Amino acid sequence: MKICAAMSGGVDSAVAAARAVDAGHDVTGVHLALSRNPKSYRSGARGCCSIEDSNDARRAADVLGIPFYVWDMSEEFADTVVDDFVAEYAAGRTPNPCLRCNEKIKFSAVLDRALALGFDAVATGHYARLATAPDGTVEMHRANDMAKDQSYVLGVLTQEQLARSMFPLSETTKDVIRAEAERRGLQVAQKPDSHDICFISDGDNAGWLTEKLGAKPGQIVDESGQVLREHEGAYAFTIGQRRGLRLGIPADDGKPRFVLDIEPVSGTVTVGPREALDVDHLTCIKALWCGAAPTGPLECTVQLRAHGEEHRAVVTVQGDLVEVTLRDSASGIAPGQACVIYDGTRVIGSATIDKTA
Incomplete structure (x- = not known):
């Protein structure tokens, strides 16, 4: 297959691209330029949108011997991720920009462009597993390495997007990935993972929002x-x-x-007091389903933060609303956060928390 490998400049996406090459695919590396002014976004090893990251991705592609391009997605990123982040905070909500970036940029704008250019699928360095069900449905499951599992921020993907996605790292732990990168001669083998929000250069969210909103x-x-x-x-x-x-x-x-x-x-x-933070019910909006939406009350688990615990729950879809009754109370849950729904390890879908009670 002809594969577009999204290369962020980190070790995970570099090894994912390498494994796609090893599998015999025709691979082209692509790095996303997400800022109109790259110096305004985070620089150094903690980011994922910096000039250094672009150079690291290019060097990795050279080692792998694959073509490499930079795609300018700065306008789409500003409109759908950065502006959304600002608007959500202005409305008193707590958004997840990484989840929104996966939804609107990495698996929408990028996938659309890749398909238009004749690629068959997009490969990324995310930690999640894909499996094909007997009826042909592509299921997404948690990664084997729960410490690195990223299915929460991928819960926004639709069946059409999953069918055109590849996650070559699904069965692997991070230490194995780093050792593999060393063997392959990839300079990013020991590069630290990215943290915080890529478009806030100094990590001061409140100060950045004050500059934007006054x-x-x-x-x-x-x-x-x-x-x-x-x-x-x-x-x-x-x-x-x-x-x-x-x-x-x-x-x-x-x-x-x-x-x-x-x-x-x-x-x-x-x-x-802390006890006043406990919630037992969520009303969610803007649901996105990885396959078919639940047709009745679904006994399941939900995850409410990117690195949070699972809570037993009953989920009911009522028109445009998703009602979630928590069998295990959650604490400190804010409107704007994502509620990702699981049946065992399988991701059913995601919705945005609108109200808590």
Whole structure:
């Protein structure tokens, strides 16, 4: 097959491309330029959108002996990932830009372009497993290495996209990947994994959002409405946050306080005890299904954070809404986060949390 290998400049995507070559495919490496001004995004080994990453990807392609191109996706990335991130925080929600990037860029815009250019599929260095069911449906499952499993951020993929995707690292652990990269002579063998948000160069999310949205003063209050202090912008806070509140006034019981609610219009941030963060029900919107949507109440598990635990749940689809009743309570869940639904190791789909109760 003719394969477009998405090469981020890291060790995972480099080895994924190498394995596609070993499997006998006609492979072309592609690196995504996601910033109109690359210096404005993170630089150094912790990023995935830097000039250094582009150079690392090119060197890896040279070692593998495959053609290499840089695709300018900066406009699409700004419109669908960065602007969405800003808008979600302005509305008091907590988005996941990596999940949105997979949905809108890596497995939509890139796949569309690849297919238009005659490629059969896109290969990436994500840790997830694909399997074909007896009825021909392509199923996505958790990776064998649970410590590296990335099925949560891939839960937005549709059946059509999964059928055109390849995850060559699905059965492998990270230490094996690094050792393999060393044997292949890939300079990225010991390159650190990327962290944080690639388009915030210094990792200061609150400062970056303040630059984009401006100061919007509001108040931090307790559950009774007592004003504890003023703040410069509600987007500097997330549900469940404890550190950095700088309240000064201790709670009556002396226990730590956490962010319970963010009201974006007034800018009011409500804080309270940890137990007030517990939720048992989620109402979700914007569902995306990896195959067919559940037709009745589904006993399953859900994952609510990229590196969070699984919770037993019952999921019911009601028109455009996905109602999730948690059999195991979750804590600190914020609107805007993704609820990814699993049946065992199989990913059923993903929806955006709209309300919690």
